[in-house]
Amino acid sequence: MSSRPVRTLLRAASHRALLKEKFPWTLSPLVVGAPMRVFSGPELAISIYRAGGLGFIGPGIKAANIIIDLEEVQSQLLKENSPNSKSAELLPVGVGFQVWNGDLEKAVIAVSKYRPCAVWLFAPRSGQSDLVSWIIRLREASFNTSIWVQVGTLKEALDVASNTVAPPDVLVIQGAEAGGHGRASDGIGLITLLPEISDALESIEINNAAKSIPLIGAGGIADGRGAVAALGLGASGVALGTRFLASTEARINESYQTEIIRATDGASTTGRTQLYNHLRGTFGWPEEFSPRGLLNQSWTDYKAGVPFDELKKLHDEAVKEGGNSAWGPNGRTATYASASVGLIREVQDAEIIVRKLREDIISITKSLEMSIN
Ligand SMILES: Cc1cc2nc3c(=O)[nH]c(=O)nc-3n(C[C@H](O)[C@H](O)[C@H](O)COP(=O)(O)O)c2cc1C
Known part of the structure; x- marks a missing residue:
């Protein structure tokens, strides 16, 4: 057998x-x-x-x-x-x-x-x-x-x-x-x-x-x-x-795509959090699920204790501006991506x-x- x-x-x-x-x-x-x-x-x-x-x-x-x-x-x-x-x-x-x-x-x-x-x-x-x-x-x-x-x-x-x-x-x-x-x-x-x-x-x-x-x-x-x-x-x-x-x-937005190509070390640069759903105004996902994405300035500020309302204001301004303000290490919006980004x-x-x-x-x-x- x-x-x-x-x-x-x-x-x-x-x-x-x-x-x-x-x-x-x-x-x-x-x-x-x-x-x-x-x-x-x-x-x-x-x-x-x-x-x-x-x-x-x-x-x-x-x-x-x-x-x-x-x-x-x-x-x-x-x-x-x-x-x-x-x-x-x-x-x-x-x-x-x-x-x-x-x-x-x-x-x-x-x-x-x-x-x-x-x-x-x-x-x-x-x-x-x-x-x-x-x-x-x-x-x-x-x-x-x-x-x-x-x-x-x-x-x-x-x-x-x-x-x-x-x-x-x-x-x-x-x-x-x-x-x-x-x-x-x-x-x-x-x-x-x-x-x-x-x-x-x-x-x-x-x-x-x-x-x-x-x-x-x-x-x-x-x-x-x-x-x-x-x-x-x-x-x-x-x-x-x-x-x-x-x-x-x-x-996909070009700046988002550029970020997928640029990012490496998915173990430390990506994570699962509902923060970006909430910043984009999406609520109600069943609690069993959470998205993986690149962690950027919104995440850093959130960890440092910046209140959600302030994060949301900065997020919305960044999205309006687009480009590197929205995506990239200093960006603020959702950049959903896999742990495989470095490949x-x-x-x-x-x-x-x-x-x-x-x-x-x-x-x-x-x-x-x-x-x-
Ligand atoms: C940006 C993005 C959006 C996704 N949206 C959905 C979705 O709407 N429905 C779904 O079933 N899976 C969605 N997924 C998950 C995929 O179905 C799949 O599980 C995942 O992409 C596989 O992992 P990989 O990104 O490492 O290839 C999404 C994945 C990414 C990266």
Whole structure:
């Protein structure tokens, strides 16, 4: 009988075949562009699709923006006469929704009209009931659309995977390194989180269908090295967020993007705090979640005891001014980013990022095979 780690990898390999069947234009291993709120738009998702990956569009500032974005994808692909753009088929891009504050009715309209190939759900309020309603309604809206749920703890993964009423098709396992929102206080690195979840799903305690749920690794993956590590942990594919903030197609302010390229030492220069949500006027995130970003002057002042009202005033002035007043070490606004910032050194086209990632995965795997005996 093979060891648990070997069984994990065999299962991940069979799940890769499932993903390839479900998303036939993709190359294996699947490279995914995460649905970053506002930053991941149609242009980014289409470029990732063209490179044989799966790009997700993130939630917009308004719930209705997803309809505008999907319309844009559809018309762009029709213009190019893409084989996947015919109305009877699924759109070869995904869409992401935040469950805690998402508008389910608008999501249902968008998904039933445009039929994206996948929907990515994240951050329900505690308990499963919100998430279950979303999964049931979205499946009714487009039966062949694959339902992905992003989780950050073993408990979350088991709760979601063992739900027989509304099982997910794919689980995205988000390690604590991830940029943007993730688990606030019970997050843990991908290197332990992913294999533990994989083992637990294989266990007989869980329903049989859970064994066939592919796992996608996310959090801190910025190049081929991180991707190979995630595949070695039992992921069937990898999802990247922050790396695509440094793509030409990201919907991002230039000064923010410059900061992603400049910053290093994510261990000491990034952190999770609700401060930046609050400075931007966003309240109400479930307490289990908190965003990782670059820590700047607002954080330094907050730690030094400057009252929130004063921080908010300075923040709003800096945002109005833009550039280095808003982003950068002396900046004051949210610069959500991964612990992987030190690995991201240049802005590139998303197609190049995806193709290079895959080339590096292949080279690294070959080199490991040759050097370990
Ligand atoms: C700027 C930014 C915004 C994000 N917004 C969302 C979001 O709206 N919904 C979501 O499910 N995940 C969001 N994420 C998290 C990603 O889904 C993913 O877990 C993360 O980017 C992976 O880690 P990485 O940034 O190290 O690649 C965001 C991440 C970043 C960096």
